[in-house]
Amino acid sequence: MSSRIRVLVIGAGTMGTVHSRAYTRLEDAEVVGIVDPFDFNPRLAIDLNVPQYRDLDDVPGSSYDVVDVSVPSRWHLPYVVEALRMKKSVFCEKPLALSLTEAEEMVATAMTNQARISVGHCVRFFPEYVEARSLVQSGALGDIAVVRTFRGGAFPTAWNDWYANRNLSGGTLVDLMIHDFDFVRWVLGPVTRVYAKTTRREMNRIDFSLATLRFASGAIAHLEGTWAHEHFGTRFEFAGSQGILQHDSFQEKPISITRTPEGGVALPQSGDLRSPYDLEIAHFIDAIRHDLPFRVTIEDAYEALRIALAAESSAMTGVSIDLQPTTPARGGVTL
Numbered sequence: 001m002s003s004r005i006r007v008l009v010i011g012a013g014t015m016g017t018v019h020s021r022a023y024t025r026l027e028d029a030e031v032v033g034i035v036d037p038f039d040f041n042p043r044l045a046i047d048l049n050v051p052q053y054r055d056l057d058d059v060p061g062s063s064y065d066v067v068d069v070s071v072p073s074r075w076h077l078p079y080v081v082e083a084l085r086m087k088k089s090v091f092c093e094k095p096l097a098l099s100l101t102e103a104e105e106m107v108a109t110a111m112t113n114q115a116r117i118s119v120g121h122c123v124r125f126f127p128e129y130v131e132a133r134s135l136v137q138s139g140a141l142g143d144i145a146v147v148r149t150f151r152g153g154a155f156p157t158a159w160n161d162w163y164a165n166r167n168l169s170g171g172t173l174v175d176l177m178i179h180d181f182d183f184v185r186w187v188l189g190p191v192t193r194v195y196a197k198t199t200r201r202e203m204n205r206i207d208f209s210l211a212t213l214r215f216a217s218g219a220i221a222h223l224e225g226t227w228a229h230e231h232f233g234t235r236f237e238f239a240g241s242q243g244i245l246q247h248d249s250f251q252e253k254p255i256s257i258t259r260t261p262e263g264g265v266a267l268p269q270s271g272d273l274r275s276p277y278d279l280e281i282a283h284f285i286d287a288i289r290h291d292l293p294f295r296v297t298i299e300d301a302y303e304a305l306r307i308a309l310a311a312e313s314s315a316m317t318g319v320s321i322d323l324q325p326t327t328p329a330r331g332g333v334t335l
Contacts, residue, residue, distance in 0.1 A: 003028075004027075004028055004029060004030045005028060005029045005030070005065050005066055005285055005288060005289060006029075006030060006032045006063065006064045006065045006066065007023050007029055007030065007031050007032065007064065007065070007066045007067075007068055008031075008032060008033045008034075008035065008056075008059060008063075008064040008066070008067050008068070009023075009031055009033070009034050009035070009068045009070060010034075010035040010037075010056060010067060010068065010069050010070060010071055010079050011035070011036070011037075011038075011040060011069065011070035011071035011072075011093075012034050012036040012040040012041040012042075012044040012045070012052075013038075013040040013041065013070065013071075013072075015070040015093045015120070016034070016036075016040065016041075016044070016068070016070035016071075017041060017044055018277050019068050019070055019091070019093075019277070019281060020034070020044060020048060020068075022275070022277055022278045022280075022281035022282070023068075023281060023285070024048065025278060026281070026282055026285055028285060028289060029066075029281075029285045031048055031050055032050055032051075032063055032064050033045075033050050033051045033052070033053060033059055033063070033064065034048070034050060034051075034052045034053070035052075035053045035054070035055060035056055035058075035059065036052055036053070036054070037054060037055055037071065037075075038071070056079060056082055056083070061086055061088075064088070065088065065089065065288075066088060066089045066090070066091065066285075066288065067079070067080075067083035067088045067089075067090050067091075068090075068091045069083070069090060069091070069092045069093060070093045073093075073095055073097070073098050073170060073174075073175065074098060074167070076092055076093075076096065076097055076102070076106075077097055077102045077105065077106065080092050080106050080109075080117070081105060081106060081109050083115075084106070084109045084110050084113050084115040084117065085109060085113055085115075087113050087114070087115045088115065089115065089116045089117070089288050090110075090115065090116070090117040090118075091117075091118055091119075091120065091281070091284050092106075092117060092118075092119050092120065092301075093119075093120040094119055094120045094121050094122075094178055094179070094182075094301065094304075095170060095174055095175065095178050095301070095304070095305050095308065096119050096298065096301040096302060096304075096305050097305065098167075098170050098174065099309070100302075100305065100306060100309060103301070103302050103305055104302075106298065107298055107299070107302060110298055116287075116288065116294070117298045118284050118287070118294040118295075118296050118297065118298070119296050119297075119298060119300070119301035120280065120296075121178075121179065121182045121183075121296045121300065121301065121304065122179075122276050122277060122280050123179045123180070123182065123183045123276075124182070124183070124186060124280075124295055124296055125276040125277075125279040125280045125283070125295075126276045127276075128247050129183055129236075129247075132187065132236065132238065132245055132247065133183075133186060133187045135245060136187050136188070136238055136240070136245070137187070139242075140242065140243070141238055141239075141240030141241075141242050141243045141244070141245055142240040142241030142242030142243065143217075143240055143241045144188060144217070144219045144238055144239070144240045145218075145219060145220070145239055145240060145241070146219070146220050146221070146222070146237075146239045147184055147187075147188070147219060147220070147221035147222070147236070147237065147238050147239070148221070148222045148223075148224075148235070148236065148237045149180040149183070149184065149221065149222075149223045149224065149234075149235065149236045149237075150223075150224045150225075150233070150234060150235040150236070151176055151177060151179060151180055151223075151224070151225050151226075151233075151234050152176070152224070152225055152226035152227065152228070152229045152232070152233065153226075153227065153229050153230075153231060153232030153233065154227065154228075154229060154230060154231070154232070155207065155227040155228070156227065170308070170312070171198070171207055171209070171312075172198065172207045172208065172209040172225040172226065172227055173196065173198060173209050173211065173225065173308050173311045173312050173315065174305070174308045174309065174312060176225045176227065177209060177211065177223055177225035177308065177311070178304050178305065178307075178308045180223050180225070180236075181211075181213075181223070181304045181307040181308050181311075182296075182300065182301075182303075182304035183236075184213065184215075184221045184223070185300075185303060185304065185307065186300070187238075188215045188217055188219050188221070189215060189216055189217060190215065190216045190323075190325060191213045191214070191215055191216075191303075191307050191323055192214050192215065192216050192322065192323055193213070193214040193320055193321065193322050193323065194211065194212070194213055194214075194307060194310040194311050194314055194320065194321045194323065195211070195212045195311075195314050195319075195320040195321070196209060196210060196211040196212070196311035196312070196314040196315040197209065197210050197315055198210070198312075198315040207226065207227040207228065208224075208225070208226045208227070208228055209224070209225045209226070209311070209315065210222070210223070210224055210225075211223045211225075211311045211314075213307065216325075231250075233248075233249045233250045234247070234249045235247060235248045235249065235250070283295055306323065307323070310323060
């Protein structure tokens with residue numbers, strides 16, 4: 001590996017651009033090329049002064065060390081699997097995939113090729129979420145009984161309006177609320193039962209979902225996700241035997257301005273001096289550089305997806321879904 005870790009970014013849309021900018025702010029990493037299969041943003045490669053390619057196969061394998069996969073969720077699988085087979089380290093935007101079959105193939109490929117992969121569950125880098133986990137796990141709130149979360153904003157617009165197609169994005173449960181599924185599992189541990197309801201009104205550009213999770217600890221979480229709000233915001237509340245912890249992003253600033261580029265997606269922001277997206281990418285590069293554990297593993301991403309898909313199944317059938325402690329992956333691999 002060269003003195004600076006060379007990154008090839010696949011996808012030049014909202015997250016590809018965010019990740020590319022984050023890499024450029026690191027002293028020990030550099031973006032060496034952009035793969036833009038869908039012509040998201042031809043300006044990105046020009047602005048970064050790097051080559052632009054149509055496909056991963058067009059890029060000499062010796063020219064990069066890391067692959068950042070930031071195309072829409074439906075196309076994660078082929079790029080992730082190809083990069084892992086080349087034994088490249090991979091950063092994949094969330095959700096890992098849109099089906100457990102695809103996710104299991106990624107897990108098996110990573111293990112077979114002993115290649116490293118982390119997934120963009122960026123909430124784990126927002127300081128308020130990190131502090132909440134620390135307080136809960138320290139016992140400051142006592143035994144947690146009930147958790148509530150909210151995440152929502154306007155219906156996102158992007159390339160070919162792909163968020164409006166559940167087969168491409170997964171809708172609010174799989175694309176949006178997967179952040180909170182990952183967060184509450186990160187804080188409280190395994191989920192044993194899922195029940196959910198959701199609207200299915202994509203033609204009206206409205207999407208709203210509710211999910212209830214039961215944990216092995218006995219705690220209950222109620223999660224709400226919506227693409228029907230004017231402004232993006234998040235909330236959470238942990239109620240324990242010794243106290244209540246609350247966060248509301250709508251109350252953090254007396255004046256709030258939201259700017260969404262044309263054809264872009266509104267992103268949650270933090271009041272911290274350093275962007276959580278920068279922290280996420282810096283952690284990924286540092287873990288690669290020094291062979292350290294990832295804060296978000298592929299197993300974490302798989303479990304978040306498993307919860308999200310169980311919620312989707314529950315919403316479709318009207319019944320609760322029980323989750324087993326472990327799930328076998330392809331090739332005999334067990335998470």
